[in-house]
Amino acid sequence: MKTPLTASRRLLGLTLLVLCCAGRFIPAHALSLAPATCTELAQNGGFEAGGLGWQQFSAQGYELVSDFNPRTGSLGIYLAGVNNADDRLSQPIIVPAAALTVTLSAWWFLATAEIAGTFDTMTVSLLGPGGAPLADLLTVDNSATVGIWDEIVLDLTAYAGQTVVIQFAARTDANNISDFYLDDVSVMACAAIVTPTATATSTPSPTPTVTPTATATRTATQTATPTAPVTATPTATRTAISTATNGATQTVTVTSCPTVTPTATPHKVFARYYLPYLSITGGSQ
Amino acid sequence: MNRQSRAIRWLIASALLLATVLWSVLPTLAAPQTALDIKFSGVITAVPAAAGEPWEIAGQILAVNAATRVRLTCGPAAAGTWADVTAQRQADDSLLALHIAVRPPEVRVKGPVVFKPEGGIGAWGIAGQTLWVTAETTISQRGGPVDVGYWVEVYAVEEPAGTLTVSRLRGIELQEDVEVFGALQAFSETSWRLSSIPVAVTPETLIAGEPQVGLLAHAAALLQADGTLLGLVVKALWQEPNSGRPQVQFTGTVQSLPTGGLNGHWQVDGRDVEVTASTTIGQAKGLVEVGAQVYVTGWQTAEGAAAGRIAGVQTAERTVAVQISVLSSPSGSEANFHLSGTVEARPGNGDMGTWTIAGQQVEVTRQTRLHGAEQIRLGEPVEAGGLQQQNGVRIATWLRTRTQSGPGPQPSVTPQPSHTPSVTPGPSHTPSVTPGPSGTPGGPNPTRTPGPGKP
Numbered sequence: 088m089k090t091p092l093t094a095s096r097r098l099l100g101l102t103l104l105v106l107c108c109a110g111r112f113i114p115a116h117a118l119s120l121a122p123a124t125c126t127e128l129a130q131n132g133g134f135e136a137g138g139l140g141w142q143q144f145s146a147q148g149y150e151l152v153s154d155f156n157p158r159t160g161s162l163g164i165y166l167a168g169v170n171n172a173d174d175r176l177s178q179p180i181i182v183p184a185a186a187l188t189v190t191l192s193a194w195w196f197l198a199t200a201e202i203a204g205t206f207d208t209m210t211v212s213l214l215g216p217g218g219a220p221l222a223d224l225l226t227v228d229n230s231a232t233v234g235i236w237d238e239i240v241l242d243l244t245a246y247a248g249q250t251v252v253i254q255f256a257a258r259t260d261a262n263n264i265s266d267f268y269l270d271d272v273s274v275m276a277c278a279a280i281v282t283p284t285a286t287a288t289s290t291p292s293p294t295p296t297v298t299p300t301a302t303a304t305r306t307a308t309q310t311a312t313p314t315a316p317v318t319a320t321p322t323a324t325r326t327a328i329s330t331a332t333n334g335a336t337q338t339v340t341v342t343s344c345p346t347v348t349p350t351a352t353p354h355k356v357f358a359r360y361y362l363p364y365l366s367i368t369g370g371s372q
Numbered sequence: 373m374n375r376q377s378r379a380i381r382w383l384i385a386s387a388l389l390l391a392t393v394l395w396s397v398l399p400t401l402a403a404p405q406t407a408l409d410i411k412f413s414g415v416i417t418a419v420p421a422a423a424g425e426p427w428e429i430a431g432q433i434l435a436v437n438a439a440t441r442v443r444l445t446c447g448p449a450a451a452g453t454w455a456d457v458t459a460q461r462q463a464d465d466s467l468l469a470l471h472i473a474v475r476p477p478e479v480r481v482k483g484p485v486v487f488k489p490e491g492g493i494g495a496w497g498i499a500g501q502t503l504w505v506t507a508e509t510t511i512s513q514r515g516g517p518v519d520v521g522y523w524v525e526v527y528a529v530e531e532p533a534g535t536l537t538v539s540r541l542r543g544i545e546l547q548e549d550v551e552v553f554g555a556l557q558a559f560s561e562t563s564w565r566l567s568s569i570p571v572a573v574t575p576e577t578l579i580a581g582e583p584q585v586g587l588l589a590h591a592a593a594l595l596q597a598d599g600t601l602l603g604l605v606v607k608a609l610w611q612e613p614n615s616g617r618p619q620v621q622f623t624g625t626v627q628s629l630p631t632g633g634l635n636g637h638w639q640v641d642g643r644d645v646e647v648t649a650s651t652t653i654g655q656a657k658g659l660v661e662v663g664a665q666v667y668v669t670g671w672q673t674a675e676g677a678a679a680g681r682i683a684g685v686q687t688a689e690r691t692v693a694v695q696i697s698v699l700s701s702p703s704g705s706e707a708n709f710h711l712s713g714t715v716e717a718r719p720g721n722g723d724m725g726t727w728t729i730a731g732q733q734v735e736v737t738r739q740t741r742l743h744g745a746e747q748i749r750l751g752e753p754v755e756a757g758g759l760q761q762q763n764g765v766r767i768a769t770w771l772r773t774r775t776q777s778g779p780g781p782q783p784s785v786t787p788q789p790s791h792t793p794s795v796t797p798g799p800s801h802t803p804s805v806t807p808g809p810s811g812t813p814g815g816p817n818p819t820r821t822p823g824p825g826k827p
Binding site: 149153154155156158165168169194199200202203204208232234235236237238261262263264266 | 446456473475478480503510511512514515525527540542544545547553623654656657659667669695699707708
């Protein structure tokens with residue numbers, strides 16, 4: 088049951104959302120985030136425990152968890168890869184009512200024999216607990232850049248207080264096969280105080296400070312009581328979301344790829360911003 | 373909470389929100405991305421040692437500023453890794469980076485497996501190249517068998533010695549051309565070298581982009597009988613507006629075609645399109661015919677423009693087509709077919725007509741791309757692909773001689789196998805469904821019918 092947010096909490100949440108989610112436009116030095124209290128809502132988002140927590144459907148009978156092309160670790164998801172594919176992967180998520188921001192993120196990778204047009208797709212959707220469609224959040228297709236991992240970031244804050252099912256569904260047509268690989272799925276619910284500051288003073292570290300913000304401990308501010316197991320699966324390679332200044336000279340900001348296009352307006356696709364020098368030296372596979 | 377304090381909170385929050393929006397938009401306004409941006413992909417030569425210092429990618433020095441966006445996709449940025457770049461040329465001719473997307477240095481090859489070692493570990497002959505499969509190589513047969521005579525896509529890493537170590541190997545459908553994607557290491561009028569793979573270039577080869585050592589490049593090529601690659605199209609990933617050979621791509625409807633075949637002048641939405649024997653034409657979605665919707669990529673020619681200006685007449689623009697893909701055609705898209713076998717019968721007069729290949733009748737028409745047709749005789753091994761119409765007639769959209777499978781040259785050095793590579797099998801006979809924690813959110817229940825195997 089959805090717990091209504093107070094007006095002030097909504098505003099704070101909205102502010103936080105804008106601050107966090109408009110990373111495409113925000114220089115890294117412009118913000119200072121107090122330590123966020125975040126909870127990972129997705130179970131086994133890196134798929135290192137195989138299909139645990141996920142429901143798989145493959146019309147042609149394929150095991151979707153695969154070691155063929157994981158982004159991190161040794162396992163990931165392999166959708167389609169054949170003609171006339173209908174593959175779906177889903178997991179129910181209980182979104183805490185008290186969450187100020189809820190962010191679904193995932194990395195995907197395309198291989199395709201298509202040359203042009205849009206014939207093969209992977210859609211990220213939300214379903215109700217019974218499987219009824221709630222919303223198509225995003226569709227990516229065979230026209231995207233091949234051979235490169237790209238991050239999907241979606242705002243699910245509007246679903247605070249609800250139980251929803253996230254679904255990744257891939258479909259291909261009758262010829263020119265496309266493969267959709269998926270890994271490092273995360274649904275992060277956060278409550279944090281954000282303080283914009285024009286004079287950030289932190290110094291980039293030459294070594295990465297990986298900050299998996301996932302935690303198995305729910306915060307005291309949460310009011311929703313989860314009825315399904317919530318297991319934190321911090322991704323070891325996720326880059327820290329933080330800020331730094333590079334002096335007065337230059338800030339390099341790391342964002343996710345802007346090629347993805349939302350299919351529904353209420354669910355804004357946004358980009359993360361990362362510490363430039365942590366990221367440059369800090370990412371790992 | 374009384375009404376006054378609530379109003380104050382609203383006011384503060386609104387001001388904060390407004391400031392945030394302005395804050396976020398200003399850098400974008402300062403460096404808007406325009407159609408005049410340069411786009412290229414290349415090997416990172418040097419990453420900045422300190423804040424504000426430039427990057428060096430494909431030999432280009434790239435300045436950065438507060439608006440520059442760097443995206444890591446899978447791993448750190450380091451010299452030797454690859455990057456996709458959007459940049460702006462400054463007044464002093466220097467380049468300012470707008471976006472840098474860092475990607476792993478992964479060479480990709482699509483081609484037939486000509487030989488492979490016992491047990492799978494060791495040197496494989498793929499698309500005329502020797503590639504090394506190790507115990508860490510993962511293999512997927514979902515898209516087709518990974519075996520001698522079948523086509524695969526290889527993801528490989530180039531070792532310092534120039535050898536290619538395969539990280540992933542997956543089966544794919546038979547293709548008309550071999551494809552190579554890698555770093556351009558050398559180029560001349562007769563050859564390009566992409567991540568140690570040589571591709572022969574002839575006057576007929578279509579060259580797109582501005583070649584430069586360190587850029588990433590893509591080649592579509594024919595595998596010759598001697599194992600070498602003959603480039604049909606080689607493309608360096610450098611795109612700069614107002615360059616001497618501006619690249620174009622558009623979707624349009626075919627209005628006219630040459631009479632004798634596909635090579636020659638097409639009219640597509642009023643544009644004059646020149647198709648050569650090297651233009652790659654995808655007909656998997658439908659046949660090339662008048663009324664077909666096609667996607668054309670190529671470059672704009674300046675030929676005739678100067679003469680036209682002098683004569684005071686407007687000259688029609690002409691596009692040299694590098695690649696044409698049929699998106700739909702009036703006769704519809706039927707099932708695809710692929711054939712591999714020997715020629716058992718062929719027309720006695722010319723190439724057009726009914727061929728019999730591996731016991732199957734195939735029609736060669738003006739839509740068929742024939743590669744090496746002069747060498748195709750009875751008993752020759754060939755490969756063909758095309759569309760099968762509803763009446764069962766198979767129209768070949770391409771036909772070429774097939775490189776003989778065989779053990780090929782054995783390498784002098786063999787990596788030590790530890791265990792067989794991981795192989796992802798083809799479909800099982802029942803759909804894979806693992807129950808979720810609640811309900812049936814995955815969609816409708818799967819039908820318990822056997823999954824079709826790949827040919």
